[in-house]
Amino acid sequence: MNRVQKYFNKLQHELIKAAEAQNRYDFETVNLIAPASPTSMKYFSDYHLHNAIAEGLLNNRPYAGAEAFNKIEKIAAKVACQLFSADHANVQPHSVSQANQAVYQALLKNGDKVLAMKFHAGGHLTHGLNINFSGRFFNFKFYGVNSKGFIDYKEIEKIALRVKPKMMVCGASSYPRKIEFVKLKNIADKVGAYLLADLSHPAGLIVTGKFPQPFPYCDVVTFTPDKTLLGPHGGIILCKKELSDQIDKAVHPGVQSSVPLRRIFHTALNLIDAGKPEFRKFINRLLINMKVFEKEFSKYPGLMITGGSDTHLMVLNTYKTFGLKGNEAEKLLEDIGILTNRQVIPNEQFGPYVASGIRLGATWITARGCSANDTRLIAKIILANLENPNDLKLQKKSKQKLSMFLSVKRKNDVWNDEINKKLEI
């Protein structure tokens, strides 16, 4: 065996070890990272579709042998349209960043004005941050939130009338409240702007009627199935009929070339599941668990940005309440086995790698079968530790408690009706 082969063997060994360690870690920690969701293995196991990769749009591919490919993609798009009451779906984007890129490319020219939510208020990188392609190629202007952390539609209207954007963007990474698409549509109409909603986070809530419906108010919606929909990662664009050609061409050949059929197949299976009654039960449980978090955290006025949450996520101002910066709170919780992420808050005073708070959500724990009582236990452990960040004994005890609790949860697969039945007993 030559030196390079030996080196590759060593790397292969390390790779497998790292994957095994991550697998174990997934079951040894309580994952409250808001967009994290475990994807059911059932989407990955049965059909391999090894060779299915093709370019081009549905029914128009410069590739032979795409008959089944077309059928699978058509079904994925049909289900997506049905779930969201959309006219048209493009399920090809590899990610939501890429989906957003395609939407901007389809409807804007470089330098056009876009009005979007500020990053600190909850907006996403691809909504105009100057270090992202969006902020580099388009002229983004921003709206924030009011002093309580809520979207202020009157303020948006004022800014829109002044700026006259060609597009308005809503949807966010860390906004814990509902979005009133009707109001945004009225504003967009007044200034003749397209309305794009990036609904990566609440997609699962929308298909179960627990979040306002984006259509017919938005012109375009983007989302990924891998957050509250419990599906595989990827990007989907939904739009009104009259924009479908522009959007499709912006995806291909605009921003991407080939499409892996396997992901589209998994996506279609997942979206079909999202229309089933079991998924509705999952979302109901998720929202119940979030209400438990809300109740526990409300014991500290000012801790939750906006005072609570209507969704699967919330943001805690740990700096104001406990004197802990976001990175410190994140690390403290990580050390006892609870995963969250540091989070910038409205009017943030620190950079994004420090931040004033943390973001957390209940998607992962609900999908793993956590009941309201389990969620209460987790909330109490979080609060006790944030209140006493230097209490090493408490940290040790909390870690043990969580580890015992997780050993019971370990057997559960991702959400299914069996988990639901167990919780109902």
Ligand SMILES: Cc1ncc(COP(=O)(O)O)c(C=O)c1O
């Ligand atoms: C609102 C929002 N948009 C876009 C994205 C980017 O998605 P992707 O990672 O698929 O590019 C995210 C990612 O978390 C998000 O929260």
